[in-house]
Amino acid sequence: MFGTSGIRGTVGEDVTAALALSVGRAVGSEGYERVVVGRDVRESGDLLVDALAAGLRETGADVLEVGVASTPTIARAVGWLDADAGVAVTASHNPATDNGIKLWTPSGKAFGPDRRAAIARRVEADEYDLRPWNDLGARAEREGAIEHHARRIREAVSLPEPLEVVVDVGNGAGEITASVLDDLGCSVTTLNGQPDGTFPGRPSEPTRETLGMLAAVVEHTDADLGIGHDGDADRTMAVDETGTFVPKDALLALLACDAAGDGDRVAAPVDTSLAVEDALTARGASLTRTKVGDVYVAERATDDGVVFGGEPSGAWIWPEETLCPDGPLAACRLAELVAERGPLSALVGAVDTYPIRRTSIEVDEKAAVVERLRERVLDRYDDVDTLDGVRVDAGDGWFLLRASGTEPVIRVTAEAREERRAEELYETATALVADAAG
Template identity: 30%
Template sequence: MSEDPKNKRLFGTNGIRGIPNEDLTPEFCMMIGKAIGTFFNGKIVIGSDNRLSGDMIINAVNSGILSTGSETVMIGVLPTPAIQYYCKKHALPGVMITASHNPPQFNGIKCIDSDGTELERTKEEKIEEIYYSKTFNVSTWNNIARSFHDNSGFDLYVNGVMNMINVTKIRERRFRVAVDTGNGAAYLTTPELLSRLGATVVTLNANPDGLFTSRESEPKPANLKYLIDLVRSGGFDFGIAHDGDADRAVFIDSEGNFIDGDKTLTLFVKYYIKKGEKVVTPVSSSDALEEVCKKEGATVIRTKVGAPIVSRTMIQEKARLGGEENGGIIYGDHQYCRDGAMSLGIIMDIMAKEHKDLKTLIDTLPQFYITRKTIPAKSDFSSLVERLKNEYAEWEISLMDGIKLRNGHDWILARPSGTEPIIRLFTHSSDLKRSEKLSHDVENLAKS
């Protein structure tokens, strides 16, 4: 985030992110609360994940909102998609205090529209304008608003997911599932959903620890060693892991293989798509989606990276299916946002209907491989762009989001992160070793 009036953008690709008491001071959070309360000018939902700094930020944001005369509904610690579902069902805007997959020293402020979607950029700009101009609504003492508490969001959310899948068939399978909630916001919702679906559940890190002491919040293979070992040795049908706010889910098959989020997205599309439909996904997702959609008579629309961008494009294009390659499935029939619990329900639904295990289902997909790396954003990104253009001069170039260079099914994507001070590198190929070599070459080029 930048609080410099000369660079008035506060919201990144997924809310305002920063370090509490450095970027997200109580004073700043209260002022943002005043801007949010002024913009929405009505009842506002507030929820959070379980980071240690959550109470400080919630209280500051809430104080600012109440000072404008806008009431707040406090619904507690829940996954981000649960807050969004509550907003959608009650037609209320909301604020989620979370930094999603970022390390525990970060936190964030994310705004939600009354349809449950993350606030579109034009509305974020209006909040930023109110913040910088300080044109806040200021209530007289007798019109200052109050907070109310509602604990119904948990059941509303879990039941909402169950309404979208074939519960009877899933219960008949009697799945055995290992779940790692990573000390995050899904520590109750995902185990409860699995229990209601008749599964035998073994949990890892299902305690709300705001320091994420068990593992880093990002659900990537390096952070899921214990879950992978448990699934491999424990006779489970599959394992599932979430990030801090559980808008994403990644899976481990019964043999202990980590399944890339891109593959679960492709599996979802393969079994849920209908002829003539559109699928929306960012430039970072693999070519497997095009292969599947072509076979099913559907089309793929590419966007910049960012769940809000994907969701908004889905709404504009009347697309039911979409998502990102990081484990973020978006099922429009449920709600237009990434939803880790809905992803779990979808995978169980497919497994139950097809009477197949997860590895068998994944093996039927077009096989492409994405290698991901990050490097510190210490230098000017534009210089990296120029070096990539020179090094891969014969490749097709797209500047939709960062730079993407393509040669057949081989491609390279480099883009600055919208949530952390890093550059994200993606390399893609139909051959794993080729993808890894491209990644190595590009990383060396970037570090040079």
């Protein structure tokens, strides 16, 4: 039922009011007595919130509704409102046809595997602790969550001089970014600023391809920086002052090195580029690798010495602030970095980049294929990490073989510091998958 990013799927098929009702009942039955609930801009979220709230109240849990807001706003409101848990009704960067449910702890960290499994067991067994008519929970609107989030960002960021920034909200819930940058003295232009869950301006996920309009506007104006969010603003990507999309690994390297100093650690998933590791090593910091998924990055960010966590997909975590990926905070931290250290293009240009190859290979019984890969790779190579799939460190490069969490495919990634070596590792990796699948 749960993926690494919560429950997501097509509305009316995978995600229904009946499912939301069951999840609400399960959360309340697990002892979460005070629960924050909010949603992104998708219209289907309105009925899903109603169903969730009904399920929670049936178990005696009180519902604190914060309305339409970014996912990091909802997650950060859990601790602020002294609640036991939070629920964001969102499909994040998925298309308009989808919606979903993501659960949060008071620290801002998403529910981990054990908590998700407990909820799933109750839903599958239809086992709930429903209360009698005179012991139902209450439902109340709570204002101020967005302003609380904005205030926390303003307190965490200081701009030595104002910038000109273009923010592509993507018709989602990320307008808080433009608001805070304006408060910090920036001149802000917004694109796709009207909330609309059909995402008419562009697809919800911020990528090099979907941020074309943002890149063009930045290129043809005096803007210092362009920011792109997904539908619920837990992701942030960037465009430099020339209108060039900032590569995901380069953005991770910049934010990580800005946060980390000598002896510090940064958490990032197993498919993170060598560019990040090399950049951190030059600063005397180090990289600690996690499973793919922001919940795993957040979990590692609780370890001593970890000052930052990130995924190249655009999820950025500063544990001293919150354990949720906070897109608006990331946008303002990036603006701070540019204001302090100069043009983003120059900062990106100073990050080494290496040839990397990626593909997906469709297979039957992907779990069995991964197990065969594990056995063969462990027998053949010395430096193997099986934290998430199979990752081989070849010294001058690496390759990763892991099963997709949502599709019947094996993801293959290979990288090296030289083009020819990257191609060799890629060919070796794909051959291993073909052999194991055959």
